[in-house]
Amino acid sequence: MRASDFLSAPVLSPEGARLGVVIDIRTRPEPTGDGEIGLIVDGFIVGKRGWRLFGYERKREHGPLLLKWLVGLIHRNTRYARWEDVEPQPGESVRLTCSWESLPFLRDVH
Amino acid sequence: MVEWHEFRWLDLATQVLDRQIVDPDENSLGKVDDLELRERDDGRIEVVELLLGDRVLAGRLEHLSRRVMSQFLRLIGESGEPRRIPITAVLRAAPAIMVTRSAAKFAVSPVEERLRRSVIARIPGSGHASV
Numbered sequence: 001m002r003a004s005d006f007l008s009a010p011v012l013s014p015e016g017a018r019l020g021v022v023i024d025i026r027t028r029p030e031p032t033g034d035g036e037i038g039l040i041v042d043g044f045i046v047g048k049r050g051w052r053l054f055g056y057e058r059k060r061e062h063g064p065l066l067l068k069w070l071v072g073l074i075h076r077n078t079r080y081a082r083w084e085d086v087e088p089q090p091g092e093s094v095r096l097t098c099s100w101e102s103l104p105f106l107r108d109v110h
Numbered sequence: 111m112v113e114w115h116e117f118r119w120l121d122l123a124t125q126v127l128d129r130q131i132v133d134p135d136e137n138s139l140g141k142v143d144d145l146e147l148r149e150r151d152d153g154r155i156e157v158v159e160l161l162l163g164d165r166v167l168a169g170r171l172e173h174l175s176r177r178v179m180s181q182f183l184r185l186i187g188e189s190g191e192p193r194r195i196p197i198t199a200v201l202r203a204a205p206a207i208m209v210t211r212s213a214a215k216f217a218v219s220p221v222e223e224r225l226r227r228s229v230i231a232r233i234p235g236s237g238h239a240s241v
Contacts (some may be wrong), residue, residue: 004122004170090147
């Protein structure tokens, strides 16, 4: 299973209707069983279109302001599907277990 | 091993994929062409390896581009096996991804290595160039 199996994969509603695509895979550091720190998938950044992120969702990226505004406009409806809200099917799709509207906007996820 | 603690999150497409990989001396080894993931016993998915290789990259392309690139790679003799770097061999994650010296040995492209030996090395003065 590879990251590319998920990137650009369709995002489906619980009933199977296509709602959008996976834009990115968000991971977080977490201890593994053998004492190392690994990267665990925390959720999926999903949007109606596959426009890539440009880093402005991270707070330390500030400029250029015009580009930041433009990317913010493009991603104003981009949302974050937490692990608990999805059923990933590698190479096929990511199915939501809740409604699209109940997913938080990416800009509100801190 | 890298201190992942400095990252609360790491978005794979934005912060890892297509990033430059360097050895501890900052020599470029290539770019992250994909990442190997694994499902754990508890059902969660974890990142296990960075993958490098033109065929790995070709797999991410659209159908026509993938076919053209695959034909080209067959011509130049690029093997289908990706080069793999365990995620535990990552020493630094930004701005470039730095890996351990032992992992860097496996990351060198065999085609580039062959070209270096059979073509570049025969060019007069090539021994003086920095690698």
